[in-house]
Amino acid sequence: MDTRNVDPVWDLVEAKREDFENLADRIFDAPEIAYTERRAVAEHTAMLRTQGFRVGENAAGIPTAVVGEWGAGGPVIAILGEYDALPALSQQAGVATHAPVEEGGHGHGCGHNLLGAAAILAATAVRDWLEAEGIPGRVRYYGCPAEEGGAAKTYMVRDGLFADVDAAISWHPYSHTGVDPARSLANTRIDFTFHGKAAHAAGAPELGRSALDAVELMNVGVNYLREHMPDDARVHYAYLDAGGIAPNVVPARATVRQLIRARDLAGLADLVERVRAVADGAALMTGTRVESRVHSAVSNLVGNRPLEEALQRVLEGLGPVPFDAADRAFAAEIRRTLSPGDIAAAWRDMGIDPALVTDAQNEAPLCDFVLPLDRPFLGGMGSTDVGDVSWAVPTVQARVATCAIGTPLHTWQMTAQGKAPAAHEGMAHAAKAMAGLARLLMRDEGLRRDAAAAHAARLARTPYSCPIPPEVRPPVQAG
Numbered sequence: 001m002d003t004r005n006v007d008p009v010w011d012l013v014e015a016k017r018e019d020f021e022n023l024a025d026r027i028f029d030a031p032e033i034a035y036t037e038r039r040a041v042a043e044h045t046a047m048l049r050t051q052g053f054r055v056g057e058n059a060a061g062i063p064t065a066v067v068g069e070w071g072a073g074g075p076v077i078a079i080l081g082e083y084d085a086l087p088a089l090s091q092q093a094g095v096a097t098h099a100p101v102e103e104g105g106h107g108h109g110c111g112h113n114l115l116g117a118a119a120i121l122a123a124t125a126v127r128d129w130l131e132a133e134g135i136p137g138r139v140r141y142y143g144c145p146a147e148e149g150g151a152a153k154t155y156m157v158r159d160g161l162f163a164d165v166d167a168a169i170s171w172h173p174y175s176h177t178g179v180d181p182a183r184s185l186a187n188t189r190i191d192f193t194f195h196g197k198a199a200h201a202a203g204a205p206e207l208g209r210s211a212l213d214a215v216e217l218m219n220v221g222v223n224y225l226r227e228h229m230p231d232d233a234r235v236h237y238a239y240l241d242a243g244g245i246a247p248n249v250v251p252a253r254a255t256v257r258q259l260i261r262a263r264d265l266a267g268l269a270d271l272v273e274r275v276r277a278v279a280d281g282a283a284l285m286t287g288t289r290v291e292s293r294v295h296s297a298v299s300n301l302v303g304n305r306p307l308e309e310a311l312q313r314v315l316e317g318l319g320p321v322p323f324d325a326a327d328r329a330f331a332a333e334i335r336r337t338l339s340p341g342d343i344a345a346a347w348r349d350m351g352i353d354p355a356l357v358t359d360a361q362n363e364a365p366l367c368d369f370v371l372p373l374d375r376p377f378l379g380g381m382g383s384t385d386v387g388d389v390s391w392a393v394p395t396v397q398a399r400v401a402t403c404a405i406g407t408p409l410h411t412w413q414m415t416a417q418g419k420a421p422a423a424h425e426g427m428a429h430a431a432k433a434m435a436g437l438a439r440l441l442m443r444d445e446g447l448r449r450d451a452a453a454a455h456a457a458r459l460a461r462t463p464y465s466c467p468i469p470p471e472v473r474p475p476v477q478a479g
Helices: 006-027 037-049 113-132 150-159 213-230 265-285 303-320 325-335 338-349 359-363 386-392 412-416 421-443 445-461
Strands: 054-057 066-072 075-082 137-144 166-175 184-197 235-241 255-260 289-298 395-401
Touching: 006 037, 006 113, 006 184, 037 066, 037 113, 037 137, 054 325, 054 386, 066 113, 075 113, 075 386, 075 421, 113 166, 113 421, 137 150, 150 289, 150 386, 166 303, 166 386, 166 421, 184 213, 184 235, 184 265, 213 235, 213 255, 213 265, 255 265, 265 289, 303 395, 303 421, 303 445, 325 421, 386 395, 395 421, 421 445
Parallel strands: 075 137, 075 166, 166 395
Antiparallel strands: 054 066, 066 137, 184 255, 184 289, 235 255
């Protein structure tokens, strides 16, 4: 790849990276969970306005979603950002021991403070390049809340916010650098509420109908389903209402949230039917009544080979994240808190058999290479609402190293590294990769055409159907 064609936009990233590192740190210091990201969206909105973007607030009717656009005419290239945190992952930054800032508080255990800041930095670099070149084209930043379980992008797709986009680009903080393999599980979160009848648990238990018994029987039934589900399907649950705190009262109401995952939307629909049947059976056994409500849902990712190949060329031109000795020293401290299983899982996620990892590789605390595009798939899969964007428009994602090899997402160790210099290096690197690819897409009509053709071919085989029912609205938090 001729890196001279990309260097100018990388320089534009470097010119403004400090402002955006500070933005990432401010988001880190005020972690907010799904649909409550008021400070985060205010910070991103202010930055968009400072950089000269046209701003659309309350995107898709979500107060914590924002869209910023710059330019006119030409192609529309979207860059996706996130900024939501996770509950119960509070952790002091830069400390390699478990040390919550606030017991039970929120924390950026998935690196979304970095994700959103890098995305808006990339969009700003593309904005600056478009202005300098004076060519037609629009760069559009999507500030997306509630990726962690809230499916905001699914609602945004359903409301047509991506209808005129030519291609979408995103990234995620990880312990390695490479093109995301576009594998994820479709999922839905459904709240099952059982209604029974209260009674004195000792004096007249025969008069009661326990909603809590129904929830527990449902969970037992779902557990028996596991043997008969596809290997990559998953069902998890959490009690939202366990029926109260009085054991001498037969609980009249209880609610469980079932998170159901499958390889694709068709498999998800089949598994949901089976879980619903289990809920009906639990209600029948306990003499209760069950009602359900879809809380959120996301689709599986759809890959786009032309975009993946183009992003691979950009990443190879960039090379690995330029970590220094201090970065490696702190990463080594974090590694000492991880189990051998954590580290082995990271190598599998890179497509590398842990048994074949050399001693030198195992001793390296940070990823100092770019993974090949066509690597074996050895890891597990999670879910993301980027999946629904990938059904709407050609989409590609990068994974960029910001943390020690072996760091599991959704842990205090990930949070602890969220403001580290290594995280800032990875964040700037991701911004350069996204801005570089956006620049190529702006200039290369053939790449856009190939990406659109690959996307159309996929949808011709399997048309998109939004997994969230039309009557379900985003679970926006009042405040």
